Amino acid sequence: MEEMCLIIKEVGVQGRDGKIRVTFGRLFDRYVRISDKVVGILLRARKHGYLDFEGEMLWQGVHDNVIITLLE
Known part of the structure; x- marks a missing residue:
């Protein structure tokens, strides 16, 4: 889960609220x-409150x- 969060930080975009967001398609292409x-x-990371x-x-x-x- 920590590795997933690091990849989201790497490929995502920071919004005005300071949160980093990425589309599933972009994340899937990178993480697969x-x-x-x-x-x-x-799903596990969402359950634990990471995303x-x-x-x-x-x-x-x-x-x-x-x-x-x-x-x-």
Whole structure:
């Protein structure tokens, strides 16, 4: 989960509120090279309060424009 947060910081964009955001599609393209368990890690990180996104599940292609927000 910590590695996921570091990648979001690296590829994401900081908003006016100071939070870093990235789309699922961009994150998937970057992170899939490291691990094929992207969605599972995202769900676990959300459960632990590291990040937030809408919906219960993310699917490549279908949810590429869903915004993932880093909360820490």
